[in-house]
Amino acid sequence: MPLTIAICDDNKAQIKELNRLLEKWSADKPLDLNIDEYISAESFLFGYADKPCDILLLDIEMSGINGMELARKLRANGDMLPIVFITGYSDYISEGYDVEALHYLIKPVNESKFFAVLDKFTQRNTVSEQxxxxxxxxxxxxxxxxxxxxxxxxxxxxxxxxxxxxxxxxxxxxxxxxxxxxxxxxxxxxxxxxxxxxxxxxxxxxxxxxxxxxxxxxxxxxxxxxxxxxxxxxxx
Structure with a gap:
């Protein structure tokens, strides 16, 4: 099953860590996994037009357009792309509900919780029909x-x-x-x-x-x- 996951985070170390976790999670699954990396919300918006994804792992505290603003822009356009917020702050949880986020994970990311979110997403068959x-x-x-x-x-x-x-x-x-x-x-x-x-x-x-x-x-x-x-x- 093909699956494209986008990571949007202005911390390169965090992007590397999420890549590691994704590779570990997908190792025993029948997935053709593709990971797209974005260092800012602006770069995601620019790339997303030509490189659609199935789920977005999104940091909130970023310079320029922050993650919550990016989520609001997507929802304002009627785009219900599944979003998992991954951040070091818990202050935005209520706002995550406002933009219908799939989940909210606190850094450092707990491996078992992260895997559970991804398992639930794939089990819903949201990307099985291509x-x-x-x-x-x-x-x-x-x-x-x-x-x-x-x-x-x-x-x-x-x-x-x-x-x-x-x-x-x-x-x-x-x-x-x-x-x-x-x-x-x-x-x-x-x-x-x-x-x-x-x-x-x-x-x-x-x-x-x-x-x-x-x-x-x-x-x-x-x-x-x-x-x-x-x-x-x-x-x-």
Whole structure:
């Protein structure tokens, strides 16, 4: 199973230690582990656009944009990237709840607690469903949970991500729909939307968490509305 973990910390020694722990944790697991390192929130925001990750290990006390500010920026864009705060301070725990952090670990990181957090994350199968997108001269492996909506552009599609990124892909929207990805609904002949990011539905539009508006056809309104309710109530 492929898994990309990003570490964002302005302490190189801490990054090295987290790398050591991750390698130890993954040694006996069927994982294709990739670790991306960032020395600041600014460098993460710059790199994240082209190098999506499955989970972020984030320090809080950093120069420039601190970790909590970075988390708020992601959430403001509707990006629900799983975040584990790793810090030397306990003062921010309540703020961690505000940005829906996955967990909060105090430095020095306790190995057993760290491993337990990672085990719980992988057991939830949040990264087990991956798809391959042919985009220009490269091929991307991504988690569909990070896609907010897909827009048809002739024989190509524009795939929009929760962080605000957009990739122009060499595939039709019907081919994307054939992947049968849970949580996506056809709301218009030219649009597929991820119900995870839908804030509200009107007769003419779908409004996403980041305030993006996606059109909905009159013919599909009842079906989309039904699927939206089922998705959040757990009905079959």
């Amino acid at each position: 798809i391959i997108l042919p985009c220009g001269s490269e091929t991307l492996r991504i988690s569909p949970e990070r896609i907010t909506y897909v827009e048809a552009q002739g024989r190509r599609t524009a795939v929009h991500f929760s962080g605000g990124q957009m990739f122009d892909c060499n595939m039709s929207i019907s081919r994307f729909e054939d992947m049968v990805i849970h949580g996506f609904v056809h709301c218009h002949r030219s649009y597929l939307v991820n119900l995870r990011y839908v804030r509200s539905i009107t007769k003419t539009d779908i409004i996403l968490d980041n305030n993006t508006t996606v059109p909905i056809s009159r013919r599909l309104y009842n079906e989309v509305n039904t699927q939206f309710i089922k998705f959040y109530t757990g009905e079959k």
